[in-house]
Amino acid sequence: MKMKNFVALALAGCMALSLAACGSTATTGETSEAATGEQAADATEATDATATGSGFTVQLGPNPETLDPALNSAIDGANTIITIFEPLLLVDENNEVVGGQAESWEVSDDGLTWTFTLRDGLKWSDGTDLTAKDFEYSFKRLADPNTAAPYGQTVVGMIAGYDDAVGNPDADGNTTTEPDFDALQVVASEDGKTLTVTLSYPCSYFDKIAAFASMSPVQQATIEANGDGWCTQPETFVCNGPYMITEWTPSERIVLSKNPNYVGGWDSSRIVSDTITLLLIEDDTAAYAAYNSGEAQLIKSVPSDEIPSLTPAEEGGDFYIDSNLGTYYISVNCQREPFTDPLVRKALSLAIDREYVADVVMQGTYSAAHGISCPGITDADGSQFADNANGGEPYISNDYDANLEEAKALMAEAGYPDGEGFPTVTYSTNDQAYHLPLAEYLQSAWAELGITVNIDTVEWASFTPLRRAGDYDISRNGWVMDYDDPSNMLELFQTGNGNNDGKYSNPEFDAAIEASKVADKATHYEQLHKAEDILMEDMGCIPVAYYNDFWLQSPSLQGTWHSPYGYWYLQYGYVE
Known part of the structure; x- marks a missing residue:
């Protein structure tokens, strides 16, 4: 897929995402085969262009503070999380919500009950089964005060039972009751196929929240076995996205490799690069040198004193600015x-x-x-x-x-x-x-x-x-x-x-x-x-x-896109 005029895309996306805050009309979300006709055409182009596999290298920020979806609150970390994890729903190239780990979802007439039906055959990167029970645990973990999730109130605060889950804090933030981990009204079916979420008030943009990086599932067994260190090294890092971490040298690089057990909403035929290398560079000058040497095909950290000399993309250059x-x-x-x-x-x-x-x-x-x-x-x-x-x-x-x-x-x-x-x-x-x-x-x-x-x-x-x-x-x-x-x-x-x-x-x-x-x-x-x-x-x-x-991107890097929410989607990226 050729690099698009992303300013126009962002504006179109903002219009497409115009939402009413709350609604009472029953709605149903459903996915197709995960690829539209346009996507399928792009997939053919991508597959032909990268028949031998290979990979590409980008710089999107320094060493992430955390790659635990519940604890991350930075764009830098989120750009990695959206590549190695997958929530119930996704936001695609057109900024539309589509199925991720869920193949369909329904909303009750009163807007309070959201029912997600998961895809068949979901797996963690270690090959074990992923079920709705994993999402139940992960959502409740977001509300757990012991997790101290910065996004907790934002993403699960509208779910019924949240106040009891966090201990009914008073005006000063002090708990008045014992926090109840199981109070949050998120229930997985016995067969692990369905997740039912009951809200405390109608929230029509809950589908956008269900597609947010913090709502990605985490594996309970891995967390309990390794504590906070579970997400700091490849050996214990279990995820469910199209890529997985296979190498991590702090403050230097993270190497992502295709997840052989991936099942989800992204079109697997378009996931063609064997590896994605993330350079963990904090210094703008060093990032710029990596780009000019050809080591990196995309860098987010552009030295401010170089900007006047760069040629904008709309004039045939490689310097992009997007709202x-x-x-x-x-x-x-x-x-x-x-x-x-x-x-x-x-x-x-x-x-x-x-x-x-x-x-x-x-x-x-x-x-x-x-x-x-x-x-x-x-x-x-x-x-x-x-x-x-x-x-x-x-x-x-x-x-x-x-x-x-x-x-x-x-x-x-x-x-x-x-x-x-x-x-x-x-x-x-x-x-x-x-x-x-x-x-x-x-x-x-x-x-x-x-x-x-x-x-x-x-x-x-x-x-x-x-x-x-x-x-x-x-x-x-x-x-x-x-x-x-x-x-x-x-x-x-x-x-x-x-x-x-x-x-x-x-x-x-x-x-x-x-x-x-x-x-x-x-x-x-x-x-x-x-x-x-x-x-x-x-x-x-x-x-x-x-x-x-704003960023620099080589014309050789194709298939990636930038959203108006500040994310770079790398899943379909490849070097032409």
């Missing part, structure tokens, strides 16, 4: 003084010239963000959620000079005129891509408020744990949507959410999120707009830019 449904933002530790004060957080936000950041610091590869919800997310009527936010006005004005004056006034109101008495603060970031240049810009921008900023550059392996633990003052952050519903972005900032790195907490915001969990579509979106209004008024996070992905 993402995501927002680059700054987490401010809302539990640390002086950041507990919304006036301080607003001042920090207003002192940022977002147009300058997007056009100069990020060299036009991102666009300025004036709210947390990004373009491309649809509203109740199919229009853009972001366009309708704040009564149609940006939360943050484009008038930087006026913003800066307001920021100085807010600092004075907070008790820090010209920064007097304000402590020296630390900005934490990893140093890939634009992260360090942005940190240096913020250092100078906040100096305009009389604030001294130290930059703490942290290796990627340590960065996300530091951020999740709240062991920082201010930190770079970001979120790429998992499905087209604004709740996926806004629920991040709910009290107790595993991805709420800034520890923002406001009962009114939480109440709006909870009120959005209803069958009525208009109410759902109305409450989410209210939630964003509260979040932006508090400046519980600081939006900076709307994401794009």
